[in-house]
Amino acid sequence: MSEAGTADPTRRNRIHEVWDRRILAERTLADDQVAALADLAGRVRALTDAVVHTRVPADEIAAVSAEVAALTDRLSAVRGEAPPIGSHDGTGRALASPVSGPLNPIAPPVDIEPLPGGGARAAFTLGGVYEGPPTFVHGGVSAMILDQLLGVAAAANGTPGMTATLDLRYRRPTPYGVRLTAEARVARVEGRKTWVDASIAAPDGRTTVEATAMFVMPAR
Ligand SMILES: CCCCC/C=C\C/C=C\C/C=C\C/C=C/CCCC(=O)SCCNC(=O)CCNC(=O)[C@H](O)C(C)(C)COP(=O)(O)OP(=O)(O)OC[C@H]1O[C@@H](n2cnc3c(N)ncnc32)[C@H](O)[C@@H]1OP(=O)(O)O
Numbered sequence: 727m728s729e730a731g732t733a734d735p736t737r738r739n740r741i742h743e744v745w746d747r748r749i750l751a752e753r754t755l756a757d758d759q760v761a762a763l764a765d766l767a768g769r770v771r772a773l774t775d776a777v778v779h780t781r782v783p784a785d786e787i788a789a790v791s792a793e794v795a796a797l798t799d800r801l802s803a804v805r806g807e808a809p810p811i812g813s814h815d816g817t818g819r820a821l822a823s824p825v826s827g828p829l830n831p832i833a834p835p836v837d838i839e840p841l842p843g844g845g846a847r848a849a850f851t852l853g854g855v856y857e858g859p860p861t862f863v864h865g866g867v868s869a870m871i872l873d874q875l876l877g878v879a880a881a882a883n884g885t886p887g888m889t890a891t892l893d894l895r896y897r898r899p900t901p902y903g904v905r906l907t908a909e910a911r912v913a914r915v916e917g918r919k920t921w922v923d924a925s926i927a928a929p930d931g932r933t934t935v936e937a938t939a940m941f942v943m944p945a946r
Pocket residue numbers: 814815816817818873874875876877878881886887888889890891918919942943944945946
């Protein structure tokens with residue numbers, strides 16, 4: 727492509743439009759693929775849980791390992807350049823989000839519900855896969871979930887942004903294997919900045935982690 731061609735802003739915009747459509751098409755899955763992948767992701771989550779809890783002998787582990795390698799080869803026969811894109815519409819249900827994505831096996835997944843007026847809530851149960859200190863959830867996992875919840879609340883307020891700061895206060899250990907709840911609420915907005923507060927609660931209602939984040943809508 728010539729320098730002169732790309733120097734024309736109209737032509738450059740057209741090239742970007744075509745390019746954006748190509749990226750979007752490459753990252754968009756058919757409905758039946760989405761359904762099949764959601765099922766597969768669930769089975770891979772169960773596999774991950776089995777891997778961290780198994781006590782079968784080493785030769786059995788090696789046999790399973792070989793089968794998994796073969797399955798990975800089958801899926802890799804046709805690969806995209808990046809994960810699929812769902813409608814990132816503020817529902818917090820981006821298809822491949824590592825927190826809430828139904829197609830991402832590393833996502834618990836956490837089902838996040840945006841609340842009108844700048845809020846979000848979630849209920850979820852984490853397994854031993856997410857263990858940090860013995861019998862409790864890893865603090866980084868709590869932080870990841872809260873970051874997403876806070877971000878959905880900012881978006882539900884009509885003021886989405888990139889996480890610029892994330893402050894965490896770990897009040898009590900967060901247990902796993904029980905139903906946890908979390909809520910977020912926008913505290914204030916100043917120009918491109920949005921501050922949001924959130925917390926995770928154990929089944930007894932006591933807060934285990936509190937968080938405050940500041941989101942910035944990028945200038946560019
Ligand atoms: C289109 C953007 C929105 C994208 C959101 C995506 C989807 C929205 C839709 C649905 C949402 C659903 C779910 C959302 C879930 C996601 C949550 C997870 C989000 C992430 O996982 S996200 C990854 C981690 N995140 C980063 O990777 C950020 C890296 N960073 C940057 O991309 C830039 O750094 C940026 C954009 C932050 C600022 O860049 P910029 O050039 O626009 O800002 P600029 O410098 O002009 O600052 C303007 C004013 O903010 C102050 N300010 C800026 N940064 C600050 C900081 N860190 N601490 C304290 N104050 C800060 C300045 O001091 C100034 O303040 P003042 O005006 O008072 O002087």
